[in-house]
Amino acid sequence: MNSFDDLVALDAEHHFRVFGRAPVAFVRGAGTELFDVDGRRYLDFLGGLAVVALGHANPVVAGAIIDQANTLVHVSNLFYNDVQPRLAQRVNGLLGGEGRVFFQSSGAEANECAIKLARRYGQRHFGPDRFHVVSMLGGFHGRTLATLAASGKPQMHESFQPLPEGFRHVAFGDIDAVTGALDGRAAAVLVEVIQGENGVVPTDLEFFVALREVCDEREVLLIVDEIQTGLGRTGAWFGFEHAGIRPDIVTLAKSLGNGVPIGACWARAEVADAFGLGDHGSTYAGQPLAARAALAVLDELERIDAPGLARKRGEHLAAGLAALDGVVDVRGRGLLLAAELAPGLDAKAVNLALLANGLVANSVTSTALRFAPPLTVTDAEIDEALSIVAGTLAEFPPQAAT
Ligand SMILES: *Cc1c(COP(=O)(O)O)cnc(C)c1O
Numbered sequence: 001m002n003s004f005d006d007l008v009a010l011d012a013e014h015h016f017r018v019f020g021r022a023p024v025a026f027v028r029g030a031g032t033e034l035f036d037v038d039g040r041r042y043l044d045f046l047g048g049l050a051v052v053a054l055g056h057a058n059p060v061v062a063g064a065i066i067d068q069a070n071t072l073v074h075v076s077n078l079f080y081n082d083v084q085p086r087l088a089q090r091v092n093g094l095l096g097g098e099g100r101v102f103f104q105s106s107g108a109e110a111n112e113c114a115i116k117l118a119r120r121y122g123q124r125h126f127g128p129d130r131f132h133v134v135s136m137l138g139g140f141h142g143r144t145l146a147t148l149a150a151s152g153k154p155q156m157h158e159s160f161q162p163l164p165e166g167f168r169h170v171a172f173g174d175i176d177a178v179t180g181a182l183d184g185r186a187a188a189v190l191v192e193v194i195q196g197e198n199g200v201v202p203t204d205l206e207f208f209v210a211l212r213e214v215c216d217e218r219e220v221l222l223i224v225d226e227i228q229t230g231l232g233r234t235g236a237w238f239g240f241e242h243a244g245i246r247p248d249i250v251t252l253a254k255s256l257g258n259g260v261p262i263g264a265c266w267a268r269a270e271v272a273d274a275f276g277l278g279d280h281g282s283t284y285a286g287q288p289l290a291a292r293a294a295l296a297v298l299d300e301l302e303r304i305d306a307p308g309l310a311r312k313r314g315e316h317l318a319a320g321l322a323a324l325d326g327v328v329d330v331r332g333r334g335l336l337l338a339a340e341l342a343p344g345l346d347a348k349a350v351n352l353a354l355l356a357n358g359l360v361a362n363s364v365t366s367t368a369l370r371f372a373p374p375l376t377v378t379d380a381e382i383d384e385a386l387s388i389v390a391g392t393l394a395e396f397p398p399q400a401a402t
Pocket of ligand 1: 106108109111140141142143192197226227228253254
């Protein structure tokens with residue numbers, strides 16, 4: 001096998017230089033554990049960035065992938081296959097039915113589908129000016145040009161001008177600002193329930209209730225990006241359930257394949273039907289291998305009661321983090337959590353030290369660590385992780401009181 005240094009050299013010479021990578025190369029996983037190229041064990045409290053909800057090398061998902069790989073990996077969407085319609089039924093059922101689903105290969109593509117659909121619906125029903133998407137400052141929706149335009153990080157827009165038109169941003173949680181932006185051109189509001197990439201930032205649930213009301217009043221579609229929050233992670237099947245609302249369009253990816261690339265765009269049937277034949281497509285959309293993996297994932301998530309586990313284990317992890325010296329605040333829901341560090345502590349440095357001590361997490365901002373472990377994480381693994389965080393924080397000199 002290549003050594004760690006070989007792999008770093010190959011990456012440096014041949015791969016695009018776009019990732020600031022931590023100094024570790026993983027080669028194997030099992031449940032919450034990861035093993036690096038030198039055989040060292042880590043606890044994975046990031047889960048491939050909220051992807052590996054059922055743990056690494058999950059035997060049920062692996063079995064489904066192996067069986068499907070030996071049966072039929074791919075056929076064109078010019079034909080039916082025997083897996084995609086069943087997965088569509090499952091996803092539609094989880095979202096309460098009365099909708100339709102289109103599969104993609106990533107989260108960004110699922111959001112592209114949602115944005116295209118909202119434009120088509122708006123223009124069909126209200127005329128050619130109805131194509132704007134109002135989204136939230138700090139929000140993250142992907143890296144394609146349209147999803148970048150929808151993401152509320154103006155610094156990230158600078159290098160890629162001109163971006164597609166029709167995207168506007170308002171403060172997350174500010175219902176008056178949203179209402180002000182919903183002029184005759186607005187086709188949709190696009191929002192996360194918890195802004196994951198922005199630092200696991202929640203807002204009042206009443207915001208979403210008011211958002212649903214104003215969208216109804218103005219006949220604007222409500223798109224909820226559940227790519228990071230969906231499928232149990234926050235302690236409900238979908239984050240919007242905490243607010244008791246129902247969106248018009250929902251996007252999923254990350255946990256849906258437990259690591260096999262698949263995304264989904266669900267819409268109310270009347271909205272989905274704004275797309276006519278040929279309006280959207282993708283070579284890999286809902287191909288048998290990815291769809292079979294996702295079916296196994298949904299079966300397993302249901303069998304283990306993923307939302308219940310996320311609530312229970314999430315409480316344990318959140319309480320443990322909140323009790324640590326050096327942590328001043330814990331935010332998020334279920335097993336999507338961020339620990340805000342005491343003033344003066346650099347989250348990037350702490351995160352690198354955690355990795356050196358055998359715990360994988362993420363410095364989601366310069367002052368906060370993000371934790372999104374598999375929902376199958378055990379209480380013993382949470383205690384082990386907490387003791388690594390405590391020990392690591394103790395390595396840093398006490399911060400001057402501010
Ligand atoms: C990760 C993420 C995306 C992008 O998904 P990709 O699969 O990386 O394209 C979009 N929205 C949210 C909320 C995400 O967390």
